[in-house]
Amino acid sequence: MDFERRLLHLAQRQHALVARWQLPTIGASEKAVRHLFDDHPRWRPITDQVIGLRGAPSTDGQAALAAVFDAGRGARLSHLSGGMWWGLSCSLTPHHVVTTSASRRKTALARIHRVRVLPDTWTTTLRGIPVVRPELLALQIHAVCPEERAEALVERLWSLRLLSGRSLAAFLSQQGERGRNGTAGLRRYLDERGLDYQPTASNLETRTMQVLRRSGIPVRRQVDSGGESWTGRVDFRHEWLPLVIEVQSAMYHEALRYKREDARRLAKLKADKFVVVEITDDEVFQRPWEAVERVRAKIVEAELVL
Secondary structure (H helix, E strand, O other): OOHHHHHHHHHHOOOOEEEHHHHHHHOOOHHHHHHHHHOOOOEEEEEOOEEEEOOOOOOHHHHHHHHHHHOOOOOEEOHHHHHHHOOOOOOOOOOEEEEEOOOOOOOOOOEEEEEOOOOHHHEEEEOOEEEEOHHHHHHHHHHHOOHHHHHHHHHHHHHOOOOOHHHHHHHHHHHOOOOOOOHHHHHHHHHHHOOOOOOOOOHHHHHHHHHHHHOOOOEEEOOOOOOOOOOOEEEEEEOOOOEEEEEEOHHHHHHHOOHHHHHHHHHHHHHOOOEEEEEEHHHHHHOHHHHHHHHHHHHHHHHHHO
């Protein structure tokens, strides 16, 4: 694959954008970099750090990613902008971006928030944009919003199954040092609810329960098993069979998936004689008959385990 094809392939995953710091990683020479930012027929400079594919549609995601890229390597979409990207009722603009204090890069595209460290553990990529994970987002929300508004937004993250009491506790044990903006509010929020708090069911949970029960499949909601990292999963248990039904939110689970943790969890379920079936939110809402068919196939398998 030649350089131009590698460049296009990278841009296709990044809202038709490429950052200057990425170019050497795909084999660009200094001369090629200068040409891309000068007067290239296929690429246009967004800033002195970001190029975009000519003719590509301008989207909210592209503008947000340009702000992240222009802030420098390691920057992440954050605060209320990050909240909007995770599906909260927030404004994407002005773009808020978090980076480390080691970066002195300035940008006109975003409001920069600098922190001493930004561990990879608490960041991810969602729909092509580097963004903080929900636990760190919860802290940032408490840092910038009135308490009542912050509680409502974090409650929504919890009801979407993007975080849990235990994942918040794990985050606070690592990153919740005293004096950090938002720490006191987030600790108070968690203390008032406890690790095993169950927020109002999300639309996904409600719809899954309806689809399964209307098909004569008796299930109950599964209580979180207590892992320290949240997986974006909604779990159900068959009322009497050793069957676990995992409903994956495709958009979120792509960003939150930890394959090693999934493998360990599935191995433990198998060792405990459980049968596991995975269905997606797209199936639940758009093609429920497919979800029901696969669950019924696994019911037969679970009956053999008894």
